[in-house]
Amino acid sequence: MASAYLQVIAHYFAKPGTGDAIVKPLTELAAATRAEPKNLYYEFFRSPVDPDHFVILEQYSDADGLAVHRDTPHFQRLGFGTIIPLLDRREVTSHMVPGDAA
Amino acid sequence: MASAYLQVIAHYFAKPGTGDAIVKPLTELAAATRAEPKNLYYEFFRSPVDPDHFVILEQYSDADGLAVHRDTPHFQRLGFGTIIPLLDRREVTSHMVPGDAA
Numbered sequence: 001m002a003s004a005y006l007q008v009i010a011h012y013f014a015k016p017g018t019g020d021a022i023v024k025p026l027t028e029l030a031a032a033t034r035a036e037p038k039n040l041y042y043e044f045f046r047s048p049v050d051p052d053h054f055v056i057l058e059q060y061s062d063a064d065g066l067a068v069h070r071d072t073p074h075f076q077r078l079g080f081g082t083i084i085p086l087l088d089r090r091e092v093t094s095h096m097v098p099g100d101a102a
Numbered sequence: 103m104a105s106a107y108l109q110v111i112a113h114y115f116a117k118p119g120t121g122d123a124i125v126k127p128l129t130e131l132a133a134a135t136r137a138e139p140k141n142l143y144y145e146f147f148r149s150p151v152d153p154d155h156f157v158i159l160e161q162y163s164d165a166d167g168l169a170v171h172r173d174t175p176h177f178q179r180l181g182f183g184t185i186i187p188l189l190d191r192r193e194v195t196s197h198m199v200p201g202d203a204a
Binding site: 009044048 | 109111125129145146147148149150151155156157159195197199200
């Protein structure tokens with residue numbers, strides 16, 4: 001049986017026409033995040049229909065994994081410092097997935 | 103307070119180098135799925151790192167929404183008939199998100 005985990009689905013909407021600019025910092029952020037002790041999964045994807053619309057799928061082993069992630073130096077620098085200023089908006093949902101539901 | 107919903111995260115891995123071929127049928131499938139009575143959300147995304155890796159995010163108002171979706175004529179034709187034969191593999195997880203957790 002799989003263990004419970006925190007599932008995060010983050011939608012990032014780049015300012016119109018500027019989606020290309022966040023691919024490189026997101027790639028760097030992904031690599032750094034995967035090294036966090038509580039991170040189980042981190043990948044990002046882009047809409048073929050709207051290339052300014054990105055989705056980041058994240059999984060953490062604990063309910064506080066996302067909060068810990070946001071406090072890391074790499075998220076402070078790449079997330080708050082570089083990527084988020086390039087966005088129009090973001091929508092982030094997170095919820096625990098029970099161990100027997102995955 | 104938001105209502106509970108079924109969250110589906112589907113990873114589709116096209117056969118190496120053939121990801122472009124599933125964009126058009128996925129676009130058609132998305133439009134048809136959004137017209138299902140129980141569907142709340144259907145969008146698909148593509149990895150900039152691995153263009154053969156797609157993610158479909160789906161939400162349904164009921165726990166049986168995914169099963170109903172798979173029984174529709176459009177999923178039988180486009181999903182089973184067109185898209186899935188182009189894949190190496192797919193990984194689909196689904197879980198209910200409680201009404202107060204979204």
